[in-house]
Amino acid sequence: MSTDLVTDRERRAFAETLHGELVVPSDPEYDDARSVWNGMIDKRPALIARCAGVADVATAVAFARENDLLVSIRGGGHNVAGTAVCDDGLVIDLSEMTSVHVDPERRTAWVQAGATWADVDHESQFFGLAAPGGVVSDTGVAGLTLGGGIGHLRRKYGLSCDNLRSVELVTADGEYVTASEDERPDLFWALRGGGGNFGVVTGFEFELHPVGPEVATVLVFYDAANLPEILASYREYARTAPDEVSTLTFSGMLPDEELSPDAVDVAKIAIIGCYAGPAEEGMDVLAPLRRFADPITDLSGVRPYEDLQTLLDEDYPDGMRYYWKSLYLDGISDEAIERIASWTEAAPSPLSTIDVWHLSGAITDVDVTESAFAGRHAPYLLGVEANWEDADTDEENVAWVRDCLDDMRQFSDGSVYLNFPGFLEEGDEMMRTTFGDAYERLVAVKDEYDPTNLFRVNQNVKPSS
Known part of the structure; x- marks a missing residue:
């Protein structure tokens, strides 16, 4: 693991700008902070930014971009493929951003990107409502939704991504944007099933349905x-x-x-x-x-x-x-x-x-x-x-x-569900087979929002450049 990606002064300055915590390899909590659910994954990042909110996320993205650091994004839940962490880079960790707010009259829920489906179910079921999630409560909302979201309510109410009303994220250039059917519709289209390629999603607005209790x-x-x-x-x-x-x-x-x-x-x-x-x-x-x-x-x-x-x-x-x-x-x-x-x-x-x-x-x-x-x-x-x-x-x-x-x-026609991808050994071929004619449209969105492929530790859509 490289220790000279940034200077001590740069690390200290970065840490001081965060409301959350910056974890480095010398910290006693480092091994806990880098460990993930899948015991096969043993990666050693240089920096882990435990973000407390959107401002921390934007700060971390800017720091990574300015210092040419490899970036991985960690939400809540499992991440079976191990892309939540990286070697010798910066982990932007959202796992402490777990707030869920339900509006029972509008039947919507606003969910931060570190939440799990247990967090969503706990709040929404109080009102007899649910958003289509997965089939394990420890699953992270962000990863499941960005990859589609197949769960126990899928045939009645569709996928998790089908129930999105809007998404908020920080782009590769540090801009905080909202995407919906009316605002940045191409980005909204890509986020519903195209994975974590286009920015750091910080919040989701879901439509809720009467389910249960x-x-x-x-x-x-x-x-x-x-x-x-x-x-x-x-x-x-x-x-x-x-x-x-x-x-x-x-x-x-x-x-x-x-x-x-x-x-x-x-x-x-x-x-x-x-x-x-x-x-x-x-x-x-x-x-x-x-x-x-x-x-x-x-x-x-x-x-x-x-x-x-x-x-x-x-x-x-x-x-x-x-x-x-x-x-x-x-x-x-x-x-x-x-x-x-x-x-x-x-x-x-x-x-x-x-x-x-x-x-x-x-x-x-x-x-x-x-x-x-x-x-x-x-x-x-x-x-x-x-x-x-x-x-x-x-x-x-x-x-x-x-x-x-x-x-x-x-x-089969060879296409795969993005949330069960193996590791990343199949890369570009798997993505092209899975998305078919839509792949080039994903590339166009990638070109607009992440032309340098800052967000590439994922099932990656490569920009044309």
């Missing part, structure tokens, strides 16, 4: 010996499911402590999701998902929406090792199902899963030209999640994900 949920576990039949039945159910139903399947060993002891070492396939409507009606609509075979266990029922959002939290503890990739699927044919069963069995870690997300619904109500999000055409998303604990098995777990994705590309 209780919702009908399904969470049922089956023996993976029946996986082909389960996924075929799921495919048939999904074909006519109303938009109120948003579900996904996940398969693996799933060693859940709530299962009976004799089921822990049995490979399983589970279905989780909810009905975004009256709870009693929803339990009837979800009932077929619970009868595909004799379940190992069935934890379905009416529960608070906030509880639904936390059901998977314990499966993703801080500091474990993670490597995730994705593909949009053209469908789940019998052949695709056979391959999913095979790769589930081949997983080297009992904590890993292969996930199939049912999409469509309200996601397709938004025209493909209205936002940069690239997955509206796909009926399903395949997520391949390697989750493991032993660093000595890194290579085989990463290889399992990559080999599985290489095999499953025969059922």
Whole structure:
């Protein structure tokens, strides 16, 4: 790690201009400040600016630009790809900016960029409202939304980015701007699914919807010996499911402590999701998902929406090792199902899963030209999640994900969900494949707001220069 990127005098002057804290490698809190949720990530930045507000963000951007520093942006939540931190550069850390303000009459929420979905749900559910977020409450609002935002309400109310009314950010030249359908519409288009390429987003304004406080949920576990039949039945159910139903399947060993002891070492396939409507009606609509075979266990029922959002939290503890990739699927044919069963069995870690997300619904109500999000055409998303604990098995777990994705590309056009990208090894080719004709429009926005590619530690859109 370089220690001479800036002088001691420059560092001290920078620290004095911040309302938040500047952390450097000699500080006792440095290792905590640089650590992230994914235990695979071990980067050593030269400076970490823990921003207290927008003014700190603008100051940090200016300092990075003037000193030609590599920059990474850290929001709240997971950041599975590890782009929240960088070696030998400046981390602009927004994780202490977690304020959420709900306007129940306008049904909107103003959310700072360091917040998690738990922060949003806590405030919005007080009024019986929700913004479409993810499926784990510890997920960061900023990263999920800028990459699209696929969650438990997606088929009824769309993606997180579909529910944006406005976004505020600091650009590469230090300007604080607002983007919406009426103001800087090209930038607003790019921010809805184009990732963190165009500035440091400091706040989001979301549209809220009446949800909860209780919702009908399904969470049922089956023996993976029946996986082909389960996924075929799921495919048939999904074909006519109303938009109120948003579900996904996940398969693996799933060693859940709530299962009976004799089921822990049995490979399983589970279905989780909810009905975004009256709870009693929803339990009837979800009932077929619970009868595909004799379940190992069935934890379905009416529960608070906030509880639904936390059901998977314990499966993703801080500091474990993670490597995730994705593909949009053209469908789940019998052949695709056979391959999913095979790769589930081949997983080297009992904590890993292969996930199939049912999409469509309200996601397709938004025209493909209205936002940069690239997955509206796909009926399903395949997520391949390697989750493991032993660093000595890194290579085989990463290889399992990559080999599985290489095999499953025969059922896909090759585009990926930006929030499950692996690391950054595929770079420009992945981005061009995913965005297709929209890529050049993203480049034009990048040229206007970040022509020197200051914000490049991400799934990067390179400026034309």
